[in-house]
Amino acid sequence: MAFNINVNGNPHSVDVDADTPLLWVLRDVLGMTGTKFGCGMALCGACTVHIDGIATRSCITTVDSLGESKVTTIEAIGTTAAGAAIQKAWLDHEVVQCGYCQSGQIMSASALLASNPHPTDADIDDAMSGNICRCGTYVRIREAIKLAAQ
Amino acid sequence: MRNDRIAYRGTGSYVSEKSLSRRSFLQAGAAIGGGFMLSLSLPFANGEAGATEPQGFAPNAFVRIDANGQIFLTMPYVEMGQGTYTAVPMLIAEELEVSLDQVRLEHAPPNEKLYANPLLGVQATGNSNAMRGAWKQMREAGATARMMLVAAAAKEWGVDPNACRAQDGEVIHTDSGRRLKYGALAASAANMPVPQDITLKSPADFTLIGTPVKRLDTPAKVNGTAVYGIDARPPGVKFATVAQSPVFGGRLKSVDDTAAMAVKGVRQVVRLNDAVAVVADHMGAAKKGMEALQIEWDDGPHASLSTEDIAGELEKATLGPGAVAQNIGDADKAIAGAATKVEATYQLPFLAHATMEPMNCTVDFRKDECEIWIGNQAIARVQAMAAEAAGLPVEKVIVHNHLIGGGFGRRLEADGAVRAVEIAKQVEGPVKVVWTREEDIQHDMYRPYWFDRLSAGLDETGKPVAWKNRFAGSSIVARWAPPVFKDGLDSDSTEGAIKLVYDLPNFHVEYVRVEPPGIPTAFWRSVGPSHNVFVTESFIDELAAAAKQDAVAYRRALLDKSPRARAVLDLAAEKAGWGQPLPAGSGRGVSLQFVFGSYMAQVAEVEVAKDGSVRLRRVVCAMDCGTAINPDTVQAQIQSGIIFGATAALHGEITLKNGRVEQTNFDTYQMLRINEAPAIEVHIVKSSEPPGGMGETGTSAIVPAIANAIFAATGKRLHKMPADPNILKQPT
Ligand code: FES
Ligand code: FES
Numbered sequence: 040m041a042f043n044i045n046v047n048g049n050p051h052s053v054d055v056d057a058d059t060p061l062l063w064v065l066r067d068v069l070g071m072t073g074t075k076f077g078c079g080m081a082l083c084g085a086c087t088v089h090i091d092g093i094a095t096r097s098c099i100t101t102v103d104s105l106g107e108s109k110v111t112t113i114e115a116i117g118t119t120a121a122g123a124a125i126q127k128a129w130l131d132h133e134v135v136q137c138g139y140c141q142s143g144q145i146m147s148a149s150a151l152l153a154s155n156p157h158p159t160d161a162d163i164d165d166a167m168s169g170n171i172c173r174c175g176t177y178v179r180i181r182e183a184i185k186l187a188a189q
Numbered sequence: 190m191r192n193d194r195i196a197y198r199g200t201g202s203y204v205s206e207k208s209l210s211r212r213s214f215l216q217a218g219a220a221i222g223g224g225f226m227l228s229l230s231l232p233f234a235n236g237e238a239g240a241t242e243p244q245g246f247a248p249n250a251f252v253r254i255d256a257n258g259q260i261f262l263t264m265p266y267v268e269m270g271q272g273t274y275t276a277v278p279m280l281i282a283e284e285l286e287v288s289l290d291q292v293r294l295e296h297a298p299p300n301e302k303l304y305a306n307p308l309l310g311v312q313a314t315g316n317s318n319a320m321r322g323a324w325k326q327m328r329e330a331g332a333t334a335r336m337m338l339v340a341a342a343a344k345e346w347g348v349d350p351n352a353c354r355a356q357d358g359e360v361i362h363t364d365s366g367r368r369l370k371y372g373a374l375a376a377s378a379a380n381m382p383v384p385q386d387i388t389l390k391s392p393a394d395f396t397l398i399g400t401p402v403k404r405l406d407t408p409a410k411v412n413g414t415a416v417y418g419i420d421a422r423p424p425g426v427k428f429a430t431v432a433q434s435p436v437f438g439g440r441l442k443s444v445d446d447t448a449a450m451a452v453k454g455v456r457q458v459v460r461l462n463d464a465v466a467v468v469a470d471h472m473g474a475a476k477k478g479m480e481a482l483q484i485e486w487d488d489g490p491h492a493s494l495s496t497e498d499i500a501g502e503l504e505k506a507t508l509g510p511g512a513v514a515q516n517i518g519d520a521d522k523a524i525a526g527a528a529t530k531v532e533a534t535y536q537l538p539f540l541a542h543a544t545m546e547p548m549n550c551t552v553d554f555r556k557d558e559c560e561i562w563i564g565n566q567a568i569a570r571v572q573a574m575a576a577e578a579a580g581l582p583v584e585k586v587i588v589h590n591h592l593i594g595g596g597f598g599r600r601l602e603a604d605g606a607v608r609a610v611e612i613a614k615q616v617e618g619p620v621k622v623v624w625t626r627e628e629d630i631q632h633d634m635y636r637p638y639w640f641d642r643l644s645a646g647l648d649e650t651g652k653p654v655a656w657k658n659r660f661a662g663s664s665i666v667a668r669w670a671p672p673v674f675k676d677g678l679d680s681d682s683t684e685g686a687i688k689l690v691y692d693l694p695n696f697h698v699e700y701v702r703v704e705p706p707g708i709p710t711a712f713w714r715s716v717g718p719s720h721n722v723f724v725t726e727s728f729i730d731e732l733a734a735a736a737k738q739d740a741v742a743y744r745r746a747l748l749d750k751s752p753r754a755r756a757v758l759d760l761a762a763e764k765a766g767w768g769q770p771l772p773a774g775s776g777r778g779v780s781l782q783f784v785f786g787s788y789m790a791q792v793a794e795v796e797v798a799k800d801g802s803v804r805l806r807r808v809v810c811a812m813d814c815g816t817a818i819n820p821d822t823v824q825a826q827i828q829s830g831i832i833f834g835a836t837a838a839l840h841g842e843i844t845l846k847n848g849r850v851e852q853t854n855f856d857t858y859q860m861l862r863i864n865e866a867p868a869i870e871v872h873i874v875k876s877s878e879p880p881g882g883m884g885e886t887g888t889s890a891i892v893p894a895i896a897n898a899i900f901a902a903t904g905k906r907l908h909k910m911p912a913d914p915n916i917l918k919q920p921t
Contacts, residue, residue, distance in 0.1 A: 055473065056453045063473030067428050072420035073413020075594070077545055078626040079476070082855040085545060113413035126411045133403065133821055136829055138410030139545040139594025145411060164864035171855060173545045173595050175832025177866035179825070 042102050046071070047115035057103035062086045064102050065112060073113040073142050077171065084170030085139065087146040088112050094150035094166070113142040121153035121187075128187035136174035144170050148184050157188050217337060217383050224255040225375040227334050229326055252281060252330050254338075258358050258372030260287060263295045272822035275404045277323050279818055283397045284331030284390060286355040287371070294405070324816075324880050332387045334378075341378040342369045392816065392877040401821035406592075418564030418591040419549040423619040426551060427456060429612055430475040430623055432484065433464040433632050436848035437707045439489040441465060448481035458482070459615045466612045472623055479625075491707030491848040496638070499705045499845070500536060503640035506661035507534075511699030512677025515687035518695035523655035527646025531735045534643070535724045536909040539843040540636035540713055541850075541858060546594020547629040548605040551621040552613035558585040559610065560619075564593040566600040574603040578610040597833070598712030601669070602634055630858050631850040635843055636713030637663035638705065639720045643728050646695075651736025652746070655695035658686060658728075661703045662720070663710040677702060681712075685721030685889060690754035690783045691729065691747035707848055714833055718784040718889035723910065726780040726893035731906060740779050740897065741767055753813050753874075754783055757790040760811035760872055765792035774798070775806075778897025780890045785882030787814040788874075791831075793867075793894035797902045801918030805835050805867040805895060810887065812871065815878035823883050827871045830887020836861040837888075838895040841911050 041054045044061075046069065053068050060079075065071045065088070074097060077085030081096040088097045089111040116122030125148045128134075135141050144167070151158055151166035158166070163184055172180070216228045229250040253261040262278055278292040335355045342360035343350040346367060353360050359368045392399075409415040434440060444465050446458040454474030459466040467478035524530060551562040552575075559579045565571050568590045576583045593600055609622040624632070641660035648654050666681050667674035678700055687698050704710075713719060733743035741762045748755040758781050762768075767777060775796045782789055794807040808831050817823045840859040844851045852858035896907045903917055 055471065056477070058477075059471070059473040063471045066420075067471035067473070070422060071413075072416070072422070075545075076419065076472070076547065076623070078855050080626070080854055080856070083545070083626075083860075117412055129411045130403070130407055133407065133825060135404070135407045135410045136825060137545065137593060137595045138407070138415055139417060141410050142413050168862045168864040171545065171860045171862060173543060173597075173833070173860065175829040175836075175861070175866075176825075177832060177861075177863040178828050178869050180863060181866075 044105050044110060046110045047112060055102060058101045061097040061100045061102055065097060071112055071114055075139055075142050084143040084147060087143040089146060089150055092153060094147045113146060116146060116149055119149065122149040124187040125149045125152060128183040132179055132183040132186055134176050134179040134183050136176055140170060140172045144172065144180055152187055158184060217379065219379040223376060224253060225379045227252040227330055229330050252334055254371055254375045256372050256375055258370050260292045261295055262292055272404055272819055274406045275402065276818045276822060277327055279397050279402065280323060280327035281331040283395060284328045285335050287358045289397065289402055291358055328389050329387060332389055333384060336384045336387060337378045337381040338371055338374045340381040341374045398816065398818050399820065402819055415592055417546055417594045418562060419546055419623060421551045421562035421591060423551065423553055426619045426621050427468050428472045428475050429466045429468040429620050430472060430479050430625055431464055431466040431608060431628060432479060434486050436488040436491050437709065438491050439463060440487040442485040442487045445483035449478040452478045452481055457616065459612050461611050468616055468620055488848060494707045494848040495846050496844045499638055500640060503638060503661040503703055506701045506703045507640055507642040507659045511659050511701035514678055514683040514698045514700050516697050520655040520657045520695040520697035523695035524644060524646035527654055528649040529647040529735060531732055532644045533728055533731055534908060535641045535727060537639040537720050537723060538910060539638050540837055540841045541630050541633040541843050542597045542599035542713060543630060543858060544595030544597060544599050547626055548624040549622060550606045550609035551619060552609045553619035554579060554610065554613040560587045561606060562589045563606055564591040564600065566596045571603045571606045575606045575610050578607045597714040602711055627853045630852055634709040634711030636719060637710040641724045645732055647732060647736055651738055653693055653732050656693045657697045659699040661701040663704050664702045665710055665712050667702065681717040683717060685718035685782060685784050686725060689725060690751040690781060692750050708845060715885035715888035722782045722784065722889040723892045727896050730897045744781055753788045754781060756874060757788045757811040757813050761790035761792050761809050764870060764872055765809035767792060774902055776898045776901025778894045778901055780894040782890050784889060785886055787812060787881030787883055787886050789886050789890050791890045791894040793891060793898045795895060795898040795902055797899060797917055799919045801914030803839055803899060803912050807868045808891065809870045813874040813876055814881040814883045815876050816880045817873050818880055820873055823873060824871045826883050827887040828869050830885060831869055831891045832861055832866060834888035834891035835895060838892045838910060839912055
């Protein structure tokens with residue numbers, strides 16, 4: 040059956056099975072490839088999006104669970120204050136290496152900053168430890184979140 | 190990679206750098222469509238062994254200046270996150286006297302002859318050598334173009350070129366103040382003779398090299414617009430996922446696809462000899478279809494293979510003779526006469542690469558040609574192997590290379606492309622084959638398992654007078670570039686085990702090549718040194734302990750002939766507060782290496798809990814990598830390498846049981862996460878030596894630093910990695 044979902048303020052109708060993970064709807068059906076696949080089991084954070092502002096792993100979020108919720112992806116996170124601040128800090132601080140994990144890192148970090156404007160190290164650990172970076176950019180991620188929080 | 194291996198060009202012939210004059214690798218002329226074009230032919234890309242001049246000029250890198258003064262650079266390297274796309278343009282811009290934003294990069298198409306990396310000799314970016322290969326040639330290209338632009342301006346004004354200078358994309362006549370922009374000079378510069386004597390800037394005059402410039406590839410990576418191989422979407426693309434025989438070398442016996450074909454969106458089930466793929470409208474359907482398949486495998490000859498079998502074979506091999514990699518003096522005799530004898534064996538596990546971007550490749554197989562979208566470190570290899578799988582001539586295979594979501598050696602291999610071609614041959618239209626994480630971890634090509642047997646003799650003062658090492662494991666080079674494996678040796682497998690920085694009067698190292706059955710091996714970030722530096726630096730630490738001496742002072746006493754090594758050791762020790770007290774259960778460990786052309790010392794600080802779990806708190810790293818072209822990138826690469834190596838030291842292990850890889854996803858093959866990440870300090874020694882590699886050095890150095898720190902904290906020496914909490918936990 041078809042599901043009506045709202046992504047970055049735009050309505051979409053997608054005809055997929057009810058248990059299809061949002062990740063594949065975004066990437067393959069809608070062609071929004073900024074959200075990445077890393078594990079498919081909520082273990083790496085590469086697929087993180089916001090659902091009503093909450094950082095959520097799209098690889099285990101089924102399309103039928105969305106209802107009226109608003110999905111925000113990396114493609115639109117720059118339109119939020121926290122997202123823009125995080126993106127700028129990421130560039131100013133040269134966080135990125137291969138970049139593949141960074142969509143997810145930025146989505147997790149901007150959700151953290153939106154709900155907690157001055158996160159401590161422990162807050163950062165809590166919010167960000169679900170996001171793996173195989174390139175090991177953790178030191179700079181931590182510094183950049185603090186930079187964005189200033 | 191060092192010179193004995195670098196000249197391999199895929200044809201089995203070798204050529205030495207000095208036999209090629211500059212004229213033979215640089216040509217200038219008009220660009221098609223106007224402007225100025227400089228074509229470079231990097232050494233080793235053409236010419237036959239022993240030839241003094243190459244037969245015909247085959248450029249493999251291009252610098253083009255158009256009428257607007259925009260500079261285009263085509264180069265044979267891949268961006269994997271290591272900053273190459275920024276650092277190479279810096280080299281050109283420095284000598285050309287333009288700002289970095291005037292240089293724009295264009296992707297190089299796959300052409301083995303034209304785009305060979307001068308160090309690897311085949312078109313590949315790996316082994317920390319992108320900058321080492323580009324360092325001289327790219328600056329010379331920039332200087333040549335600059336001199337020709339100056340000559341063109343001088344001719345136009347009727348003045349002496351020496352009275353003119355280049356600055357900010359213009360040529361200026363110093364006395365009259367007349368100026369002409371490069372864009373206006375591009376056409377006439379094309380007709381100037383190529384200067385035979387070019388002067389490169391002295392390091393003191395560098396304005397770009399050595400400064401922390403911003404990366405050029407980053408903005409697209411923070412807003413979701415960067416396109417990796419997995420993001421390729423040719424029109425009409427379908428999505429597939431694959432299950433390969435869980436035992437390497439096994440075969441597909443039967444598959445029942447009734448339930449899978451009933452899944453909404455599933456289009457087709459593709460059967461191969463040793464794999465099954467499900468093709469669908471999207472990956473969600475493909476995965477669901479895959480779960481619904483009933484597959485029976487014929488496990489083949491390795492059905493009962495385990496890691497212990499392989500380790501046992503390697504251990505046995507270290508009892509027999511190997512190929513002598515280096516010999517100094519008479520180690521046997523010196524050990525026999527030594528006051529103290531120390532013996533140890535070490536083992537390192539198989540490791541997966543686990544790049545964040547899982548293996549993937551998109552293929553459109555048409556009747557007489559094949560188009561491929563992929564992110565790979567060696568696209569010419571992809572093209573050649575894909576052509577073979579497709580049954581097409583190489584020139585009928587079009588490869589589009591993309592950004593790489595992590596390489597680490599995994600994407601020097603073309604197995605993923607071959608698999609995708611096999612599937613695409615049965616599919617109408619383009620198909621994107623994406624491996625699940627489970628497939629990616631269970632069908633990687635792994636860092637080899639290693640077994641090492643060492644012995645040493647100490648004199649009555651504790652000083653080492655003899656060192657012996659015989660180690661056994663797989664040679665990647667023997668498979669990847671067969672002619673480079675000679676007399677039982679290759680310089681990758683031995684790097685870090687021989688030519689040590691330490692002055693050891695009697696020294697003997699042998700390598701026994703043993704290819705494990707039933708598990709493929711491949712280069713893995715920091716390659717040979719990922720194994721050898723752990724062993725060497727653990728053993729020297731054991732010797733210091735046997736001599737009851739301080740680990741830093743013990744190493745330092747052996748470094749009279751290696752002042753650059755001593756300098757980084759001193760610097761790391763000082764910055765780390767070596768010798769200052771730590772709380773109980775904590776310890777510091779040191780490591781020192783000279784690999785990939787760079788010197789590095791690291792001090793790791795760990796805390797070992799009662800339950801044996803290890804917390805890596807802090808890492809201090811001192812490095813002399815010659816000229817640091819972009820110091821910020823060097824810092825970032827070291828931080829990255831340290832996390833990668835620490836992940837291996839604390840968590841990394843791939844094991845086989847019943848022929849199957851036991852680990853599946855990030856729950857069983859764990860990565861270091863931000864809450865476990867140490868504080869990292871990197872200190873770079875200022876140097877104007879040619880640049881050394883730095884993408885991998887952090888990885889090899891951290892593993893022994895951690896093991897040595899664990900020894901300092903607990904008194905327990907780790908002879909096998911990763912660190913095992915069961916060995917380290919305190920009795921209750
Ligand atoms: S892909 Fe969703 S958490 Fe890894
Ligand atoms: S930047 Fe490469 S995985 Fe994070």
